Amino acid sequence: MSPLIALRAFDDSINSNSSVDGVSVVKIIEYVVIGIVVLSLLALGYMGWRHRYNLKLLGEAIAHRKEKHALAHGRRTKDVQ
Secondary structure (H helix, E strand, C coil), rough: CCHHHHHHHHHHHCCCEEEEEEEHHHHHHHHHHHHHHHHHHHHHHHHHHHHHHHHHHHHHHHHHHHHHHHHCCCCCCCCCC
């Protein structure tokens, strides 16, 4: 049974007088849960993008360090045109 169906069943089982300014308490809970899920997905997407970006920067830093090391020993890692 999905959580929204369970909430609606709970809403039907309680008194119809349980509302805040005409909005069912369960309806408010539904919107809060949906909002939390959406914000969690946005945060996960941002963290994934940030992780990929950091890996790119790390790769560039390692390549630069290898080039610097090779030049210090009189070698070149890339062909100069």
